[in-house]
Amino acid sequence: MSRFSPFSRPGAPAAPRAQRNSRAPGKPRAPQPLAEVLSRTDAFAPLRAGVEQIAAIQRDLNALLPDYLAASVEPGFIKEGTLALFAAHNALAARLRHLEPRLVTELQARGWALNSVRIRVRPQAVKEPPQPKQARMTPAGAAALATLSESLPPSPLQEALAKMAARHLKRR
Structure with a gap:
């Protein structure tokens, strides 16, 4: 016995059980408007x-x-x-x-x-926090940042660039 009614689709005749279940394995049904x-x-x-x-x-x-x-x-x-x-x-x-x-x-x-x-x-379910960004930088980009940080005078920008370059160079 099928869990689906043969009348679930208007105009569709009731198919034999083997045909009803002949949907390709692993292929989900298409969503339908409510x-x-x-x-x-x-x-x-x-x-x-x-x-x-x-x-x-x-x-x-x-x-x-x-x-x-x-x-x-x-x-x-x-x-x-x-x-x-x-x-x-x-x-x-x-x-x-x-x-x-x-x-x-x-x-x-x-x-x-x-x-x-x-x-x-009615409390709503707590949403999962977004995953932290996992930025990737090529070795060439990290080297360019290191060169740029060395060419700048001492400043917060120079320190931030040097730290970022060191972090990305260390990953490689």
Whole structure:
């Protein structure tokens, strides 16, 4: 029994199991737009409507909020006239609470049927720090830096160039 429904692709007849699994080994499936996947069957209609609603609220919030807030705020669903907003941390949640009356008024003016906003903190995963740069310099470049540092009068620039040249010459 396949874990995929034979109805998962509109217009595609159910292929025998050997043909369905005949995809080249190691070749991943091509990514598909979410809207396309959700439009395949009517069973996903409520989910599709919810995704479209959240995307529309996100666009309006991006237009209404300053950039530093918009990037760290995620909208939730509107339930019983209350919009749930999720902030990345407490400081942003406090700032949103100050903007709450204005947000409600402006979202109502844009056609959203809501009476209030409920702000919750949903910490985001900590991003990995970027890897430190591992600059490489050719021996000719390091030698040119050493020559340049020797030709300069004593100064912070001359010291920095000499240190950089020595570090890159030592690696070779």
